[in-house]
Amino acid sequence: MPACDSCGTDVDEGATFCPNCGEPQDPNTRRKVIIGRVSYAFGFLLIVAGISLLPGNLGGVPIILGGIQLFPPSRQLLGRVFGRPPKVWANAVFSLVFVLIGVVLYFLL
Structure with a gap:
């Protein structure tokens, strides 16, 4: 043993x-x-960053969604919809797209 x-x-x-x-x-x-x-860890950091932006700007909403997307249960839920969970790198890219949309909205609004 x-x-x-x-x-x-x-x-x-x-x-x-x-x-x-x-x-x-x-x-x-x-x-x-x-x-x-x-x-x-990164998901929680993104959610806290998004919440801190919310009172004055709607750019925090996509950032919060990007943080939620990083949680492993969210990845498993996507697997139920698409038949298999996305790969870890694809999930990170998907989250990054949300964060970039949030940053663009933050600077535009």
Whole structure:
């Protein structure tokens, strides 16, 4: 039995997470967890930035939508509509388009 890299607990061969500390054991799972956490962080930052623009300008609305788009559950919802979730880079580009529209609206209004 291999040991967990984080806490040293014995982990089954097929386990994807440590039963003791919850640390991902598969490199692909680790990558997905990190991408998910980074997506949430940037999404929250964009939402806060969009909300701070809202009282005086409507350019914050697309920025908020771009932040919501970065959340992994939003990506899964798009997968239900289109048959499969968009790739991570495509989701980021889609969010960036919303943010750019918001920035343009901010400077035009």
